[in-house]
Amino acid sequence: MKMTIKRSILVAAVALGFAAPAFAAGPAIEYQAQNWSFNGPFGTFDRGELQRGYQVYKEVCAACHSMKYVAFRNLRDIGFTEAEVKALAATFQVVDGPDDSGEMFERPALPSDKFPSPFPNEKAARSANGGAYPVDLSLVAKARVGGPDYLYALLTGYKEPPADFTVGEGLHYNEAFPGHQIAMPQPLNADQVTYADGKPATVEQMARDVSAFLMWAAEPKLEDRKRMGLKVMIFLIIMTGLFFAAKKRIWRDVH
Template sequence: MAKMLLNFGSKLLKSTKNWTSHKSSTWTNAQNRLSARQKLLGVGIGVLTGGAGVLLYALEASVEASSDMVHAPRQAWGHLGLLSALDKKGVRRGFQVYKEVCASCHSLQYMAYRNLVGVCMTEAEAKAEAEMITVRDGPDEEGNYYDRPGKLSDHFPMPYPNEEAARSANNGSYPPDLSYIIAARKGGEDYIFSLLTGYCDPPAGFQLREGLYFNPYFSGGAIAMGQLVSNESVTYDDPDVPASASQIAKDVCTFLKWTSEPDGDDRKLLLIKSVIISFFLIGITYYIKRLKWSCLKTRKIYFMDDVIASNKAKEKSNDNECPKE
């Protein structure tokens, strides 16, 4: 009776195994077909993405080729690297250039005096700088407006009361705000540096209206802003720094780079910390995964056919060992 049950169980197990193998082969074929479709879809998406990228590059190249201004050459800026920070002394000198040269026409309406603290000035220096301006404040308890000295929370003053006054003072041209000028112009600080140092005489046949100046780095070549940056146009407090036109332009570009990204150095530092912490966490995760799954991945699975065969082999060996009566 036990032998009959054993034979029935082995036949049932074989039929189950055949059905399982057939099902697994069907599932494998379905997976292969699905993987082929996925591969085809991935190739199609890759081709479309690459074609879109090539088209955008070609359009941008054609626009640059048809531009009406000279492209600004790249300069060796020390703050462009991932591990590089802005020159704080250069930012301080650039603020001096802005205050003495640029502030008469251009505004920095998104920057406050408190932003200078810890970057290029101490808190006392920034307070003294803010107190040099007069701010219209109010109303007071009696409903009157009054003038007071500036505070750290005040923004940089506007050179003109409104846009119409600015255009009237500059032959109809509106001086743009410089808070984010580096981020807003193609070429960034390279463009601003070339614009400040690129004034020259117009070529033969180029007609300039009265009140305009020729600059090949400006669109159209005619610009309403005159050449303000020249040798010794600013006197630096540091005698070791030459007040040449290129040095003055470099310093003000460094300052405007900071105004465009006040937290740029902090983001770089945060990125470095995130990468270091990520490597540490990835290592711990890999170790825990190996520790938890090693017992499952190294275990040995015995199938019923092998168990039945081994049991039969043991029974035969036991029968052979039993003495015959």
């Protein structure tokens, strides 16, 4: 029994020893906290911000990045009407089938369809992006340390490299990316989109909007969760008061 325990400890120690360099690959980067509307226990999503963020995703990000866990009908949750969702979905083509002859075919997307991938498979995606595989954006805001703060910092972090910094071939300098070298070229440029609400399309504004949109995509029930949490806290406060009053009543004659 003792030998088994010692062997388990040894295996764990060896595993941690090999894993340590992965965590020590570079200094941790602190991302400046942004003042998001959905921060805090009572925070909610800004629908206008989310709609602008969807526009940035569609016109810029969707050329390379998929969002395979989001359906067009989910866009109703960010303020689009049923008719608008149908129109937005119809601007995309999805593969369907087989038809009566056994062939696959393309058709305009329906609200029930998920956002289509810009590439048919991973190899095609890597071939079109110099060997890099564009990450799916459905859950990226929750999968990355820093969440939307990281996404905003990344999208606004493309700078000229310092004089003593050598950027590898096919890579780009980004002060927010670990190691400061990223395969993705700068995706956002001023006035790259034209917002329907007239908002100036600065790099910072587009980065903020699409980061908020990706946060919603990763946690669409955030507002429901916060509302439920508030109800639970109110319930617990009331029950605590009732239990305290009951305790006082039951033990009032005991001295």
